[in-house]
Amino acid sequence: MGALAEQLRGVVRGPVFGPEDDGFAAEVAGFNLAVRHTPEVAVGITSEAEAAAVVRAAADSGTPVRVLATGHGSARAIEDGVLVTTARMANVTIDGRIAHIEAGCRWAEVVAAAAEHGLAPITGASDAVGCIGYTLGGGLGPLSRTYGVSSDWVRGFRVVTGTGEVVTANADENPDLFWALRGGKGGLGLVTSMDFELVELTSLYGGSLFFGADDIASVLSAWLEWTRSVPETVNSSVAILRLPPLDAIPEPIRGQTTLTVRYAFVGDPAEGERLFQPIRDAGTPVLGGVGEMPARDIALIHNDPKDPLPAWDRAVLLAEAGADFATTFVDVAGPGRQLPLVALELRHLGGAVHRDVPEGSAVGGRGGAYSLVIIGVPDPALFAEVLPAAADGVLAPLAPWISPEMTVNFAGGLSVHGVYEACWPAETLARLTEVRTAYDPDAVFPYGPRS
Template sequence: MTAELIDRLRAEITAGPVLGPGDDGFADEVAAQNTAVRHAPDVAVGISSEQDAAAVVRIAASAGVPVRVLATGHGSAVPVADGILVTTRRLGGVSIDVSRRIAQIGAGCRWAEVIAAAAGHGLAPVAGASDNVGCIGYTTGGGLGPLARTFGFSSDWARSFRLVTADGEVRTASAEENPDLFWALRGGKSGFGIVTSMDFELVPLSTLYAGTLFFDADQIARAFGAWVDWTKTLPETATSSAIILRLPPLEVIPEPLRGKTVLGVRFAYVGEGAGRASAGGGETAAGTAGRDLAREGERLLQPMRDVATVLIDSVQDMPASRIADIHNDPRDPGPGWDRGQLLTDLDADFVNTFLGVAGPDQQVPFVAIEIRHLGGAVARDVPEGSAVGGRGAAYTLILIGVPDPALFDTVLPPAAEALLAPLQPWISPEHNVNYAGGLTVPGSYEACWPAEIFQRLAEIRSTYDPTGVFPYGPPER
């Protein structure tokens, strides 16, 4: 069956490889950013056009073979073990319509390409913390970046998608055309088709006051408690997160942080003139400029600078094109394990409980434990509605495991459960699919959306993919 399938695909795919497991280049074609996940589909197809995507889907549907999609592989948590794996990295390219502030983004693009293309026009995408992440998978899950309180979920800024649905047809999904699919793709994640491109509205933003304050281990308790209180005073134009890092003694790490457990307080301020677009993509002010931006940013951040001794202070004026410097996430492929939750409002009891299970005196197998402040624009849905889950949460929590695959199945899951158990009073009943990790915890997938949204997503999938060409959800589904 596989040999026949490969022959049919090679006869119709106009460009890009069609590879079986024994072919040269197969392993590279299916490699993910998370190297702990090794995909082993029956066939890998590298598409370079919508026509190729449509051909793959038609052939798969007629053969009763499932189709899954791989772009950068940042979201890969569970190996693909059968069917066709479509890789979209060859669907690149970014074009900017300056007058409309719209970026047309190919499915294979990473945020770095969009940021660079927009920066020359004084524009910026509402992107993620890492500019190395693929745009499409991130956006269809919602996307909470370092400007989330000001501009909301990244998916709120998607204006249309092009995709191939299970019948092999190329469709546009927007507020005017196939609006049910558009609603679903802004937060519903997967199971609707192969997205080939996205139109994404940009914001006029050229400068930030942003960076990170680092505190040594003996200052963490004081600084973290102050951070929780401080977040309740911030305007929507400021977004912050706090992260406990357990850093190895490697030379690539700055000497003041090397081999230490530290707290990083990340901060991004865009200016008092910035805000959400209006219905239909209205005007957004560019924000406070120049010295006014820095002066107001300094005023807002000063309580955190004063609360404890700062080990490193990198907060400064920076071009919006350097937004990825705030989180400074790794860019090279490597093994990864994470587990996320959303949180309700935090208080002094949370601070004490959290430090008791995750603070610097605890021995836990997590290199990073991060909490991001939400609210503001995150809490407001777009006028036409969207499927994204988690708008009512106040904070996020994510655990990043020690990057040793030997720990991923046996050590990290029970360690995560032990850490999260005392935090249950603050864990939100809402969840978000981009924070759900491998979806191996029973019920975690269903919890990514309110029940009525989950049901509507299932109905839309059934309408556009009645035979289940595009699998979705946890591994057992």
């Protein structure tokens, strides 16, 4: 691999690191501190031309290539080949309602640039996540019921294929690759940029409320009933949180088991307030607020961590969830249980999530009614056995409501048996395999549960 590293140093301006080099560990570090990547070579590209040169050199030597932006989705360690890091390609420009987003951009940068024009991207819950990797998996965010998944708003990609060729993929050029990149996630090439349509949005009615342990059952039941009739302009989620006794956590919820309700409404604030009133009436909030807010502050609704930390999660989609589900969920995950789980989040799906774009896309899991994400205590000593057992204990009683569908961005490291195949309908998975083979015939970009 030393020869390949030397060759790459001759074609890129960015750094090229081997495992023994100073700077290697920092270059390959991702958001999840529990995952330690040890590729044979790490390359920090600065341009599309460098991306193509790296892929051609790797392909010629039979070396696999993987890509790291922020590393939020890196649930499995990379232990061979070339790891391309894209953080140095982080430019975003706005032209009309189209944002041109380079491979290393995070959503915070796009949100800020779009807001200067009275526009907003349809993003995920966290603005610290890398735009490209998130969007390749479809992307369920706090406005998805109203606007659809994030990949629905992509208007084109620039991609380095497995042969090192740089191509455009959009509705007119390489439409099969465009179809696959909107939801197919990995193994399709190195995406160097995307053109992303923005929406006219300067404000929304949203925020979050926290309820104490005594109100968890009543608020959860009210929320589930409420989600059965709210319009598509209403987006929401709930999460049972077991919060540690840390000074950084506000006193009313510090060291407590609480339920938080997150809300985002697009439209007249008075109507947003009226629609949210049943949740306010379901319990007594101990913290938080919901009101009119700038669209650029949307990440504050979920307020996800921005700093790297050890992370473990498990997720499923639910086909439906009614009163019986609420009772069971509180029984297995509520304050009466001692669990090594910091969050169990239910997101209301449906609405525009259920509708594919007119030309079709590879997004899977559109049929889910809700998502359930379980996040474990951030202690890597628990990741191998304790947290999987705890998650299994929660999910087993919920089996009657769990959908056979899955969405790939919630599938972790694809290590759970059958989850990869569940991320797409059989015909979609077959077509994805065909497209991957066409654009990466030698499997330069490994992807899947055995990659």
